[in-house]
Amino acid sequence: MPKVSSVIVPYATYLRVYEPLAAFPEPERSHWARYARRPDRPSYQDELRRSLADLLPTPPIPVPVHESGDAFVLETDGVLCVCPWRTRLRGWQALGELAEELPAPVLDAVLPPVVRRQATQDYERWLARNPDARPWIRTATWQVPLNWFVLVADEERRFDKGSGDVPPMLRYRTPMVQARRRVARGLRALKEAIDEGPLIDGLVDVGRWLEEFHPRSLVELDYGGLVHTLPAGELEDDHSAADVAEGIEALRRGDGVAAGEAYGRLVERWRSVRDRRSAN
Numbered sequence: 481m482p483k484v485s486s487v488i489v490p491y492a493t494y495l496r497v498y499e500p501l502a503a504f505p506e507p508e509r510s511h512w513a514r515y516a517r518r519p520d521r522p523s524y525q526d527e528l529r530r531s532l533a534d535l536l537p538t539p540p541i542p543v544p545v546h547e548s549g550d551a552f553v554l555e556t557d558g559v560l561c562v563c564p565w566r567t568r569l570r571g572w573q574a575l576g577e578l579a580e581e582l583p584a585p586v587l588d589a590v591l592p593p594v595v596r597r598q599a600t601q602d603y604e605r606w607l608a609r610n611p612d613a614r615p616w617i618r619t620a621t622w623q624v625p626l627n628w629f630v631l632v633a634d635e636e637r638r639f640d641k642g643s644g645d646v647p648p649m650l651r652y653r654t655p656m657v658q659a660r661r662r663v664a665r666g667l668r669a670l671k672e673a674i675d676e677g678p679l680i681d682g683l684v685d686v687g688r689w690l691e692e693f694h695p696r697s698l699v700e701l702d703y704g705g706l707v708h709t710l711p712a713g714e715l716e717d718d719h720s721a722a723d724v725a726e727g728i729e730a731l732r733r734g735d736g737v738a739a740g741e742a743y744g745r746l747v748e749r750w751r752s753v754r755d756r757r758s759a760n
Contacts, residue, residue, distance in 0.1 A: 495618040496700040498561035503694035512562045516553045543571035563616045572603040627682035630666040631659040634722035650703040659699040663687040673731040
Protein backbone atom coordinates (compact mmCIF):
# COMPACT_ATOMS: atom_id res chain seq x y z
CA MET A 481 0.00 0.00 0.00
CA PRO A 482 1.43 3.43 -0.84
CA LYS A 483 2.59 5.48 2.09
CA VAL A 484 0.47 8.61 2.36
CA SER A 485 2.59 10.39 4.93
CA SER A 486 5.48 9.60 7.23
CA VAL A 487 3.90 11.66 10.02
CA ILE A 488 2.58 9.69 12.98
CA VAL A 489 -0.49 11.39 14.40
CA PRO A 490 -0.76 10.68 18.13
CA TYR A 491 -3.08 11.52 21.02
CA ALA A 492 -6.22 9.67 19.82
CA THR A 493 -7.82 6.76 21.68
CA TYR A 494 -10.35 4.31 20.29
CA LEU A 495 -13.33 2.22 21.30
CA ARG A 496 -13.89 -0.41 18.61
CA VAL A 497 -16.44 -3.13 17.99
CA TYR A 498 -15.42 -6.21 16.02
CA GLU A 499 -18.44 -8.06 14.63
CA PRO A 500 -18.38 -11.67 13.40
CA LEU A 501 -18.72 -12.13 9.65
CA ALA A 502 -22.19 -13.58 10.19
CA ALA A 503 -23.39 -10.13 11.28
CA PHE A 504 -22.80 -8.66 7.81
CA PRO A 505 -25.24 -9.11 4.92
CA GLU A 506 -24.09 -10.08 1.48
CA PRO A 507 -22.25 -8.88 -0.53
CA GLU A 508 -20.44 -7.12 2.33
CA ARG A 509 -19.78 -10.41 4.11
CA SER A 510 -17.90 -11.82 1.13
CA HIS A 511 -15.99 -8.55 0.74
CA TRP A 512 -14.70 -8.76 4.32
CA ALA A 513 -13.88 -12.46 3.97
CA ARG A 514 -11.68 -11.64 0.97
CA TYR A 515 -10.26 -8.58 2.69
CA ALA A 516 -9.21 -10.61 5.75
CA ARG A 517 -6.93 -12.72 3.54
CA ARG A 518 -4.98 -9.69 2.32
CA PRO A 519 -1.41 -9.57 3.64
CA ASP A 520 -1.17 -5.76 3.30
CA ARG A 521 -4.03 -4.62 5.54
CA PRO A 522 -3.39 -1.09 6.86
CA SER A 523 -2.95 -0.10 10.51
CA TYR A 524 -4.64 2.58 12.59
CA GLN A 525 -1.69 4.88 11.89
CA ASP A 526 -2.33 4.49 8.16
CA GLU A 527 -5.91 5.62 8.73
CA LEU A 528 -4.69 8.71 10.59
CA ARG A 529 -2.10 9.53 7.92
CA ARG A 530 -4.78 9.48 5.22
CA SER A 531 -7.01 11.79 7.26
CA LEU A 532 -4.14 14.20 7.83
CA ALA A 533 -3.25 14.21 4.14
CA ASP A 534 -6.81 15.32 3.29
CA LEU A 535 -6.33 18.49 5.35
CA LEU A 536 -3.30 19.62 3.35
CA PRO A 537 -4.96 20.71 0.07
CA THR A 538 -6.53 24.13 -0.37
CA PRO A 539 -9.40 24.08 0.37
CA PRO A 540 -9.02 21.14 2.77
CA ILE A 541 -11.10 17.97 2.45
CA PRO A 542 -12.76 17.59 5.87
CA VAL A 543 -14.50 14.32 4.99
CA PRO A 544 -13.38 11.67 2.47
CA VAL A 545 -15.23 11.80 -0.82
CA HIS A 546 -15.75 8.03 -0.76
CA GLU A 547 -16.32 5.66 2.12
CA SER A 548 -13.36 3.54 3.16
CA GLY A 549 -13.30 -0.11 2.18
CA ASP A 550 -10.81 -0.93 4.93
CA ALA A 551 -11.27 -2.54 8.32
CA PHE A 552 -9.45 -3.95 11.31
CA VAL A 553 -9.58 -7.73 11.49
CA LEU A 554 -8.98 -10.25 14.25
CA GLU A 555 -9.74 -13.92 14.80
CA THR A 556 -10.83 -15.30 18.16
CA ASP A 557 -11.82 -18.88 18.96
CA GLY A 558 -11.86 -19.61 15.23
CA VAL A 559 -14.33 -16.80 14.49
CA LEU A 560 -13.26 -14.02 12.12
CA CYS A 561 -14.35 -10.60 13.37
CA VAL A 562 -14.28 -7.32 11.48
CA CYS A 563 -14.30 -3.67 12.52
CA PRO A 564 -14.98 -1.50 9.44
CA TRP A 565 -13.30 1.90 9.45
CA ARG A 566 -16.28 3.84 8.06
CA THR A 567 -13.96 6.85 7.87
CA ARG A 568 -16.39 9.03 5.95
CA LEU A 569 -19.23 8.59 8.45
CA ARG A 570 -16.91 9.17 11.39
CA GLY A 571 -15.50 12.26 9.67
CA TRP A 572 -18.96 13.78 9.36
CA GLN A 573 -19.74 13.04 12.99
CA ALA A 574 -16.42 14.46 14.20
CA LEU A 575 -16.97 17.59 12.14
CA GLY A 576 -20.17 18.26 14.05
CA GLU A 577 -18.24 18.14 17.34
CA LEU A 578 -15.41 20.48 16.34
CA ALA A 579 -17.25 23.64 17.40
CA GLU A 580 -17.09 22.40 21.00
CA GLU A 581 -13.39 21.55 20.75
CA LEU A 582 -11.86 24.57 18.98
CA PRO A 583 -12.27 28.35 19.32
CA ALA A 584 -14.15 29.83 16.36
CA PRO A 585 -11.11 31.68 14.85
CA VAL A 586 -9.01 28.51 14.96
CA LEU A 587 -11.81 26.40 13.49
CA ASP A 588 -12.36 28.89 10.66
CA ALA A 589 -8.65 28.90 9.88
CA VAL A 590 -8.43 25.10 9.76
CA LEU A 591 -11.75 24.49 8.03
CA PRO A 592 -13.37 27.56 6.44
CA PRO A 593 -17.13 27.95 7.09
CA VAL A 594 -18.01 27.31 3.42
CA VAL A 595 -16.20 23.97 3.57
CA ARG A 596 -18.00 22.97 6.78
CA ARG A 597 -21.39 23.99 5.39
CA GLN A 598 -20.91 21.89 2.28
CA ALA A 599 -19.84 18.88 4.35
CA THR A 600 -22.86 19.29 6.62
CA GLN A 601 -25.23 19.40 3.65
CA ASP A 602 -23.60 16.30 2.16
CA TYR A 603 -24.04 14.47 5.48
CA GLU A 604 -27.69 15.43 5.78
CA ARG A 605 -28.42 14.12 2.28
CA TRP A 606 -26.49 10.92 2.94
CA LEU A 607 -28.15 10.37 6.33
CA ALA A 608 -31.60 10.68 4.76
CA ARG A 609 -30.70 7.66 2.61
CA ASN A 610 -28.96 5.79 5.45
CA PRO A 611 -30.92 6.57 8.64
CA ASP A 612 -29.66 3.50 10.54
CA ALA A 613 -25.95 4.10 9.91
CA ARG A 614 -23.61 3.87 12.89
CA PRO A 615 -19.83 3.66 13.22
CA TRP A 616 -17.92 0.65 14.54
CA ILE A 617 -15.28 2.97 16.03
CA ARG A 618 -15.49 5.81 18.53
CA THR A 619 -12.56 8.18 18.92
CA ALA A 620 -11.48 10.51 21.70
CA THR A 621 -8.50 12.90 21.75
CA TRP A 622 -6.19 13.55 24.70
CA GLN A 623 -8.20 11.25 26.98
CA VAL A 624 -9.89 7.93 27.52
CA PRO A 625 -13.49 8.79 28.53
CA LEU A 626 -14.19 7.33 31.97
CA ASN A 627 -17.34 5.60 30.74
CA TRP A 628 -15.22 3.50 28.37
CA PHE A 629 -13.40 1.95 31.32
CA VAL A 630 -16.70 0.67 32.68
CA LEU A 631 -16.91 -1.77 29.74
CA VAL A 632 -13.68 -3.62 30.52
CA ALA A 633 -11.90 -5.32 33.42
CA ASP A 634 -8.33 -5.12 34.65
CA GLU A 635 -7.69 -8.79 33.84
CA GLU A 636 -8.44 -8.01 30.18
CA ARG A 637 -5.67 -5.43 30.08
CA ARG A 638 -2.77 -6.03 27.67
CA PHE A 639 0.37 -3.92 27.90
CA ASP A 640 3.50 -4.04 25.74
CA LYS A 641 6.47 -1.78 26.46
CA GLY A 642 7.47 -1.68 22.79
CA SER A 643 11.05 -1.47 21.58
CA GLY A 644 13.04 0.38 18.95
CA ASP A 645 10.63 1.87 16.42
CA VAL A 646 7.70 -0.08 17.87
CA PRO A 647 5.73 2.14 20.28
CA PRO A 648 4.21 0.82 23.50
CA MET A 649 0.68 -0.58 23.43
CA LEU A 650 -2.09 -0.60 26.02
CA ARG A 651 -5.49 -2.05 25.24
CA TYR A 652 -8.40 -4.06 26.60
CA ARG A 653 -10.64 -6.57 24.79
CA THR A 654 -13.84 -8.04 26.14
CA PRO A 655 -16.83 -10.01 24.81
CA MET A 656 -19.86 -7.88 23.96
CA VAL A 657 -22.04 -9.70 26.51
CA GLN A 658 -19.60 -8.74 29.28
CA ALA A 659 -19.43 -5.12 28.15
CA ARG A 660 -23.23 -4.82 28.13
CA ARG A 661 -23.50 -6.48 31.55
CA ARG A 662 -20.97 -4.05 33.02
CA VAL A 663 -22.81 -1.08 31.55
CA ALA A 664 -26.08 -2.22 33.14
CA ARG A 665 -24.49 -2.85 36.54
CA GLY A 666 -22.57 0.40 36.43
CA LEU A 667 -25.66 2.41 35.58
CA ARG A 668 -27.62 0.86 38.44
CA ALA A 669 -24.89 1.72 40.93
CA LEU A 670 -24.42 5.26 39.64
CA LYS A 671 -28.14 6.08 39.49
CA GLU A 672 -28.63 4.85 43.04
CA ALA A 673 -25.73 7.01 44.28
CA ILE A 674 -26.15 10.20 42.23
CA ASP A 675 -29.10 11.73 40.40
CA GLU A 676 -27.33 12.72 37.21
CA GLY A 677 -23.97 13.63 35.74
CA PRO A 678 -21.71 13.32 32.72
CA LEU A 679 -20.56 9.80 33.64
CA ILE A 680 -24.16 8.55 33.66
CA ASP A 681 -24.97 10.37 30.41
CA GLY A 682 -21.85 8.98 28.73
CA LEU A 683 -22.57 5.45 29.94
CA VAL A 684 -26.16 5.59 28.69
CA ASP A 685 -24.91 6.78 25.31
CA VAL A 686 -22.24 4.10 24.92
CA GLY A 687 -24.68 1.44 26.14
CA ARG A 688 -27.17 2.33 23.43
CA TRP A 689 -24.38 2.20 20.86
CA LEU A 690 -23.33 -1.29 21.95
CA GLU A 691 -26.90 -2.55 21.53
CA GLU A 692 -26.57 -1.93 17.79
CA PHE A 693 -24.12 -4.81 17.34
CA HIS A 694 -24.11 -8.59 17.18
CA PRO A 695 -24.06 -10.20 20.66
CA ARG A 696 -20.97 -12.26 19.74
CA SER A 697 -18.95 -9.15 18.93
CA LEU A 698 -15.78 -8.09 20.72
CA VAL A 699 -15.23 -4.66 22.25
CA GLU A 700 -11.75 -3.15 22.24
CA LEU A 701 -10.50 -0.14 24.18
CA ASP A 702 -7.20 0.99 22.66
CA TYR A 703 -5.00 3.78 24.07
CA GLY A 704 -3.80 4.32 20.49
CA GLY A 705 -1.55 7.34 20.12
CA LEU A 706 -2.12 8.49 23.69
CA VAL A 707 0.76 6.23 24.69
CA HIS A 708 3.06 8.90 23.26
CA THR A 709 2.01 11.37 25.98
CA LEU A 710 2.61 9.09 28.96
CA PRO A 711 6.04 8.15 30.36
CA ALA A 712 6.70 4.41 30.12
CA GLY A 713 6.52 3.89 33.88
CA GLU A 714 3.20 5.68 34.22
CA LEU A 715 1.76 3.76 31.29
CA GLU A 716 2.83 0.42 32.72
CA ASP A 717 1.26 1.31 36.08
CA ASP A 718 -1.97 2.60 34.53
CA HIS A 719 -4.84 0.45 35.83
CA SER A 720 -7.64 2.95 35.26
CA ALA A 721 -10.22 0.24 34.53
CA ALA A 722 -9.51 -1.30 37.94
CA ASP A 723 -9.95 2.10 39.62
CA VAL A 724 -13.26 2.73 37.84
CA ALA A 725 -14.52 -0.74 38.78
CA GLU A 726 -13.43 -0.21 42.40
CA GLY A 727 -15.19 3.15 42.51
CA ILE A 728 -18.44 1.75 41.14
CA GLU A 729 -18.32 -1.21 43.56
CA ALA A 730 -17.77 1.23 46.43
CA LEU A 731 -20.83 3.22 45.37
CA ARG A 732 -22.82 0.00 45.24
CA ARG A 733 -21.82 -0.69 48.86
CA GLY A 734 -22.58 2.87 49.87
CA ASP A 735 -18.92 3.53 50.70
CA GLY A 736 -18.42 7.12 49.60
CA VAL A 737 -14.91 7.31 51.06
CA ALA A 738 -13.59 4.39 49.00
CA ALA A 739 -15.34 5.73 45.90
CA GLY A 740 -13.69 9.10 46.44
CA GLU A 741 -10.26 7.52 46.82
CA ALA A 742 -10.65 5.61 43.55
CA TYR A 743 -11.77 8.77 41.77
CA GLY A 744 -8.82 10.65 43.25
CA ARG A 745 -6.38 8.15 41.78
CA LEU A 746 -7.96 8.61 38.36
CA VAL A 747 -7.79 12.40 38.59
CA GLU A 748 -4.14 12.32 39.62
CA ARG A 749 -3.19 9.84 36.88
CA TRP A 750 -4.80 11.85 34.08
CA ARG A 751 -3.76 15.31 35.28
CA SER A 752 -0.49 15.23 33.31
CA VAL A 753 -2.35 14.38 30.12
CA ARG A 754 -4.78 17.26 30.62
CA ASP A 755 -1.85 19.60 31.25
CA ARG A 756 -0.26 18.60 27.96
CA ARG A 757 -3.55 19.13 26.16
CA SER A 758 -3.82 22.64 27.58
CA ALA A 759 -0.25 23.39 26.54
CA ASN A 760 -1.14 22.46 22.96
